[in-house]
Amino acid sequence: MEVMSDFNNIKVIGFDADDTLWVNETYFRDAEVEFAKLLSSYETMNKIDQELFKMEMKNLPLYGYGVKGFMLSMVEMAIELSNGNVSNSTIEAILNIGKDMINKPVELLDGVTEVLETLHGKYRLIVATKGDLLDQERKLDKSNLDKYFHHIEVLSDKKEDNYEKLLKHLDIKPSEFLMIGNSLKSDILPLINIGASAIHVPFHTTWAHETVDEDAIKDKGYKTVKQIKEILPLLV
The missing domain is CATH 3.40.50.1000 (HAD superfamily/HAD-like)
Known part of the structure; x- marks a missing residue:
């Protein structure tokens, strides 16, 4: 009440x-969409989104809040979803998603x-x-x-x-x-x-x-x- x-x-x-x-959360939502597109050959976009959130929650006590922890969770999720087969170029693309978020204008x-x-x-x-x-x-x-x-x-x-x-x-x-x-x-x-x-x-x-x-x-x-x-x- x-x-x-x-x-x-x-x-x-x-x-x-x-x-x-x-503005902040909008950039995270956009990044999640980009990440799901990168990993779309392994899972549906909705499933990827759900699993990434679970990974973030698991890592939150370790990394805390912010873009850097989010980047590490995306990398770990990519490795897990691909059974370790994710390419170096995809990892680089994930890191670039995070760097783009950090460099966004305020x-x-x-x-x-x-x-x-x-x-x-x-x-x-x-x-x-x-x-x-x-x-x-x-x-x-x-x-x-x-x-x-x-x-x-x-x-x-x-x-x-x-x-x-x-x-x-x-x-x-x-x-x-x-x-x-x-x-x-x-x-x-x-x-x-x-x-x-x-x-x-x-x-x-x-x-x-x-x-x-x-x-x-x-x-x-x-x-x-x-x-x-x-x-x-x-x-x-």
Whole structure:
């Protein structure tokens, strides 16, 4: 159940990065299609997609989040699907898929710059994101948004204890913290559970790993807006 929240006590606002500030998941979906085409002689595209997701989940504790772990999972999946017969040229093509993802220009989502310009100076702004450290630093640099943020944190995961450690490190009371993000699982529910506030800004594409059951969000106090610009009337 979604409820209207009072944000009068908020002093610090955290922003997720991927699919909240800029486009990200779309590139992974495109890469999965390209990968399935490369391996289409071994399996159907739907089966390849399913098996790749399983491989990513198996490797997540080992590699963490981000493009590099995704690349390694694609390579391992190609070896497995082909029974070790995958060609060097196909492996090279898989690596190039990953490199192309890393080199994508940063495409800011509509309203992001306006929101950050408006809130900067009125609140302490931070980035709290998952992913590969080097890749996220590169994207922030390309985005020209780093000037708005007091602190940037690339987390290994986004569970309650990760946020609790971050808030303690930055001397932020949960009651004074608001998180903005696109993932109910990573950006909203953990914050609500530790006594902070959260606003959900859905992105049109969601990674299967980030989906949650209806029961998980039942009676949780958070607000949803359609576009990030809609948070301004709530905070200014």
